[in-house]
Amino acid sequence: MNTPASSEVLVVGGGPAGSVTAALLAARGHSVTLLDRARFPRDKACSEFMSPAATEVLQRLGLLPELEREPSARPVALRISSHDGHSLVGRFSAAPVKPWQSAGLALRRDRLDARLLAAAANAGARVCEGWTVDSVIHVRAAAGGVMAHDRHGAHREFRASITVGADGLRSRVARCLGGVRRGRPRRVAFVAHLAGVTDLQPGQAEMHVFDRGYAGLNPIGDGLVNAALVVPAGQAKLSRGHADQFLLDTLRQLPALESRLRCARIVRPTLVTGPFAQRARRTIGHGIALVGDAAEFHDPFTGDGIHMAVRGAELLAPVVSAALARRDVSARALVPYVQARRSAFAAKRIVERVLALGIAHPRLFAACIRGIARRPGLAHTVVGVSAGFVPVTALFHPGLFLLPHPAS
Numbered sequence: 001m002n003t004p005a006s007s008e009v010l011v012v013g014g015g016p017a018g019s020v021t022a023a024l025l026a027a028r029g030h031s032v033t034l035l036d037r038a039r040f041p042r043d044k045a046c047s048e049f050m051s052p053a054a055t056e057v058l059q060r061l062g063l064l065p066e067l068e069r070e071p072s073a074r075p076v077a078l079r080i081s082s083h084d085g086h087s088l089v090g091r092f093s094a095a096p097v098k099p100w101q102s103a104g105l106a107l108r109r110d111r112l113d114a115r116l117l118a119a120a121a122n123a124g125a126r127v128c129e130g131w132t133v134d135s136v137i138h139v140r141a142a143a144g145g146v147m148a149h150d151r152h153g154a155h156r157e158f159r160a161s162i163t164v165g166a167d168g169l170r171s172r173v174a175r176c177l178g179g180v181r182r183g184r185p186r187r188v189a190f191v192a193h194l195a196g197v198t199d200l201q202p203g204q205a206e207m208h209v210f211d212r213g214y215a216g217l218n219p220i221g222d223g224l225v226n227a228a229l230v231v232p233a234g235q236a237k238l239s240r241g242h243a244d245q246f247l248l249d250t251l252r253q254l255p256a257l258e259s260r261l262r263c264a265r266i267v268r269p270t271l272v273t274g275p276f277a278q279r280a281r282r283t284i285g286h287g288i289a290l291v292g293d294a295a296e297f298h299d300p301f302t303g304d305g306i307h308m309a310v311r312g313a314e315l316l317a318p319v320v321s322a323a324l325a326r327r328d329v330s331a332r333a334l335v336p337y338v339q340a341r342r343s344a345f346a347a348k349r350i351v352e353r354v355l356a357l358g359i360a361h362p363r364l365f366a367a368c369i370r371g372i373a374r375r376p377g378l379a380h381t382v383v384g385v386s387a388g389f390v391p392v393t394a395l396f397h398p399g400l401f402l403l404p405h406p407a408s
């Protein structure tokens with residue numbers, strides 16, 4: 001393989017976080033090498049929903065127009081239902097802070113990720129598929145690149161001034177940097193593409209919370225629906241060897257979905273992932289930084305992980321570029337990235353904690369859904385906050401909690 005022994009930046013992982021980081025740094029004139037163990041296009045366990053917050057970043061990067069040419073769907077609203085049959089509908093365009101576009105984008109990850117990786121290559125990054133990173137190498141107490149192997153068992157060193165870990169939930173780079181903190185609850189996800197789902201509302205993605213977890217239905221175009229099921233890890237053990245059946249049977253047990261999924265069939269085998277509540281202990285070190293799920297994984301309920309991955313890349317790239325220009329890639333030079341992440345994502349963590357509480361207490365969740373559904377303004381705000389384009393502070397506006405006048 002004709003790969004240079006060393007580059008300024010080495011990115012591990014070619015998902016949204018890694019591809020966008022590589023594209024932005026290559027576009028700034030840096031020499032960038034990106035390694036991914038997979039060959040693209042590859043599937044990814046994901047509900048494949050992007051809110052307008054995510055598409056706004058892709059638009060800024062100039063990538064949205066070609067993504068929109070792919071077969072896809074345009075969600076304009078999210079319906080959240082509780083186990084007792086109540087639901088709220090939040091429309092993006094009715095939120096108190098207007099999104100830049102009224103619709104998000106629901107696009108298969110094999111297509112999205114292949115396009116983003118191609119964008120990195122087009123910007124000048126050297127993309128090496130089929131290389132699995134085993135460890136980070138150190139040069140004088142700083143990260144100096146990685147050791148990796150290919151499918152034929154060939155091992156080699158890739159050296160760089162800065163190593164970026166964008167290798168997802170089970171990040172090898174995060175483990176080498178300082179380890180990960182595993183959180184609770186321990187949950188596992190099952191994700192498939194279904195045909196034959198009935199009674200879909202145009203432009204509406206759905207989340208259904210039930211006593212053991214939650215399920216999402218997200219139309220992705222071509223008549224297909226992405227179905228995701230998240231259950232406690234202990235229960236997921238029952239699925240061993242028959243994930244497809246487990247997914248369909250569990251979804252059909254939900255009263256709201258039973259008749260709608262009667263004729264549904266799985267057209268892409270179920271992908272299983274988890275447990276996933278975890279966060280890296282450190283996001284930067286000397287000559288090294290983490291981005292995307294490698295830095296912290298967020299509960300899939302909010303469907304905002306892709307946004308945080310590409311936004312994280314946008315925050316990281318200028319800091320890395322400036323550090324390289326100053327020839328100082330120490331942890332101290334990367335601190336502005338940590339600060340930028342904190343201010344961009346702190347609210348997300350609050351939303352997530354509140355959601356986790358609700359999901360763990362289905363009766364409390366159902367009571368909240370009932371209360372919010374009676375206040376449509378609040379429903380739009382809640383969905384906007386969870387989708388990442390409305391600030392959490394919007395939830396404290398007292399007017400939101402007034403019930404509509406009976407005559408109105």
Ligand SMILES: Cc1cc2nc3c(=O)[nH]c(=O)nc-3n(C[C@H](O)[C@H](O)[C@H](O)COP(=O)(O)OP(=O)(O)OC[C@H]3O[C@@H](n4cnc5c(N)ncnc54)[C@H](O)[C@@H]3O)c2cc1C
Pocket residue numbers: 012013014015016017018035036037038044045046047048049050131132133134166167168169170171172189190191228273276291292293294300302303304305306307309
């Ligand atoms: C069930 C579920 C549903 C979700 N639904 C949504 C949703 O609807 N919307 C949304 O925005 N987010 C969703 N997410 C979250 C979203 O999938 C992630 O946040 C997003 O993929 C993060 O992107 P990333 O680039 O950080 O990591 P990834 O997309 O995971 O990419 C990591 C890349 O690193 C590569 N890699 C891993 N290890 C190595 C190694 N050792 N060497 C080389 N390469 C390696 C992998 O092959 C992969 O290509 C969901 C997640 C789950 C689990």
